[in-house]
Amino acid sequence: MGRLTIDLITRGTSGYAKKKRDETPQQYLGGNCITVVEGLEKLQQLQELHVENQQLPAGEQLLFDPRSLNAVSKSLEVLNVSGNKLESLRDLEVLQGLTQLYASDNLLNDIKELSQLLPFWTKLWRLELVGNPLCHKSKYKDKIIIMGKNLGMLDGKEVTDTAKQFLCNWHATRETQKKKREEFTRQGSFTGDLPPVNQHYPLKHSGTRLGYLMPGLPRKEFDEILSRNHGFGEGGPSKIQSGVFRSKLPVIDNNRFLSVLTPRLNIDKGYL
Secondary structure (H helix, E strand, O other): OEEEOHHHHOOOOOOHHHHOHHHOOEEEOOOOOEEEEOOOOOOOOOOEEEOOOOOOOOOOOOEEOHHHHHHOOOOOOEEEOOOOOOOOOHHHHHOOOOOEEEOOOOOOOOHHHHHHHHHHOOOOOEEEOOOOHHHHOOOHHHHHHHHOOOOOEEOOEEOOHHHHHHHHHHHHHHHHHHHHHHHHHHOOOOOOOOOOOOOOOOOOOOOOOOOOOOOOOOHHHHHHHHHHHHOOOOOOOOEEEOOEEEOOOOOOOOOOOOOOOOOOEOOOHHHO
């Protein structure tokens, strides 16, 4: 395995070509055995670098020397690092002059990282990510287009201004709704409690409450549900009408044991 250096870049050249190596605008080194991209400090005019599909040892990925990347950070416009088992593009953050980035067939899986990197690549108009795990995530392309506002080409397909505008408007609407929900929750407008008892059904003068009525629930259905929930059997109440129980229970002379939410028992003395 080897390292990408100036000597490797100029290997096989001689004479005038070697003297002009610092001014070489393009380098095509794909399919070699390069494990570390370094030695580019003197190539400050480098515009294109192609190091795709390196023959890497098992379990290793292509590495980048920070000093080399800083040296070409403003001049490098096209970078091809496809097929190099890359799990992250964080090292490429300094390449502010990038206009085209080819990073297909790697192991990239973090859209959040891309969202942090794209703002640094303000000139980037083409991005190739086909063959990475993140491509299988929901609405992957939509998210990338929203984050990369200057993208004109994604995974070999044109990104039209109409599609970009639509997605940006959709994202802005979602963010506005999200902020409103967060503000609503922060102010404590929603407590998670059950709705209050309907106050449109007051107590009668006799003290008998008509019972709790759920809004929109017919009285007949309410009575049936109430009967089932109390589990009365054959010896229980013989009739339920308008929320008032007719029972064989003994007479209770006062109401002090009844809560305002408990239906008053109307006892028919004929059953005693």
